[in-house]
Amino acid sequence: MGEQNAKQESGQEPQALWLLKLYVAGQTPKSIAAFANLKRICETHLKGQYQIEVVDLLVNPTLAKGDQIVAVPSLVRQLPPPVKKIIGDLASEERVLVGLDLRSAQAVQTGE
């Protein structure tokens, strides 16, 4: 993960592509956890229609400005619009799903 790389899991259906950017600062326990959590959630809920791009700010510090990154790890949903942002190691699947608009807030409240 030490450098900017893209993982792609392409699906066959012509469904909307989810473009997710995960901003991290080096291989910290938090960033490793965030990536693992994100990958698991996507595999469960978005199988075949997502793309994760990991941006390591230690390598590309200037990229932090564009997406207004302050906290790391930060997950930015670039597609579909609108842009959504989730910060933290993405430990709570429910919150990530809400943050990505994959589940309504009410469902989370009853779920928690």
Add this chain to the structure above:
Amino acid sequence: MNSNGNSLRKTPTGIEGLDEITNGGLPTGRTTLVCGSAGSGKTVLGMEFLVHGIVDYGEPGVFMAFEETEKDLAQNVASFGYDLEQLQKDGKLAIDHVFIERSEIEETGEYDLEGLFIRLGSAVDTIGAKRVVLDTIEVLFAGLRNQSIIRAELRRLFRWLKDRGLTAIVTGERGDGALSRYGLEEYVADCVILLDHRVTEQLSTRRLRVVKYRGSLHGTDEYPFLMSESGISVLPVTSIGLSHKASAERISSGVADLDGMLAVKGFFRGSSILVSGTAGTGKSSLSMTFLKTACERGERALYFGFEESTDQLVRNMSSIGLDLQPWIDKELLHFHNVRPSSLGLEAHLASIHQVIKRVDPNVVVLDPITNFITSSEGGGVKSMLTRLVDFLKMRQITTMFTHLSSLGGRLESTDEAISSIMDSWLLLRDVEHKGRRSCALYVLKSRGMAHSHEMREFLLTDDGIRLGGIYTEGLDSADKRLAAKRPATQGAASGKGGNGGRTKR
């Protein structure tokens, strides 16, 4: 870098007056907290610190804006004459707008603010910055939920700034009963500056105070400051104190008879002169005569008028044979007319400083200073005037202040507060006797000379000001009438006698 120097080094802000108050500037390699309510001038102060750093001291700077976009920022400070775009193009200034909107951010699990560090670090490294401004970092508290993470990260940020030897300003909103809303002062231990913006009787005044400056002497007063087209200037300068030189040179008052009363030669150069009197006694005429005489000697004269427009004044003075226009045309005589109530007292005095610096006069008249006294809460006036007088004396400017005494009060009592800072004090008072109102002048004090104690008739003629005879007697009945009308009026000192006998000297 220079993070661990033993002696306290200072980084000049380049802001007029502030470096004097702080004895040289902000602590080098440390973080200074500048707090104040909304609109108190925090952002401008921060930006000035950077711009002066770049222009005057060759130190590039990074501005991290948490509230304003780069565009807004550039527009807001453009009125102060800063071209931020050019400085950015030159690679001397980096501006990063950090936008955090709580409603757009979901939080889950652990995070840190390394993104912020990376942005700041990258900007600092790119331009080789020595100065940093974070305006205002408290936005983090509103934008993010996990306060304990923010606090830990702020501590780390201030340590990071220090380790890199960056001289930084962090701004914060004034909190209730605390310096800043989120207690930033507990992280910033070295220097805290408080900005205040008060509105009293519809007039705004800005003040600055150095609350804390570890390891350094600093002025502890509240200093008024002005935000004008040339940026912030903090009104100096109590540090001048009483060390100014006293000149032995004498200059004429413009009225030969009056010079005669002042040990024949007139005022000392660089002295402060108070002319007080009731309405219509000729204070402005006396002060304009004084200025015109200075112009005739080839000196530069500056008139601050707070009641009349220049045109009106020039017209009125021509009625007593004072033709001012030639001196205006020769650019020896300068006018600066403004109503004091249109600005706060402090802003007003600060603008006076600026005009004086620009015109660089030899003699100055402030006509009248009464309006200052009425336009503010009184207490601050004396210290403000003291600073102004010190400032004028340091520049060896001879200054005449006029003061309107109120008809009801004792003539001299209203002036007590300011008389101690005046070297000479002339009093004009009107006198009624024999059905005629006339005007008397006397010298109440004039330091360092054997001045006359006579009370002379003050005459405005077609040919300028003359002094008439000495009142010896004949004011008795007039005084009684006056005393009946206004019990507190001064009677005893004014000379008494029978019925109107006035003799020439």
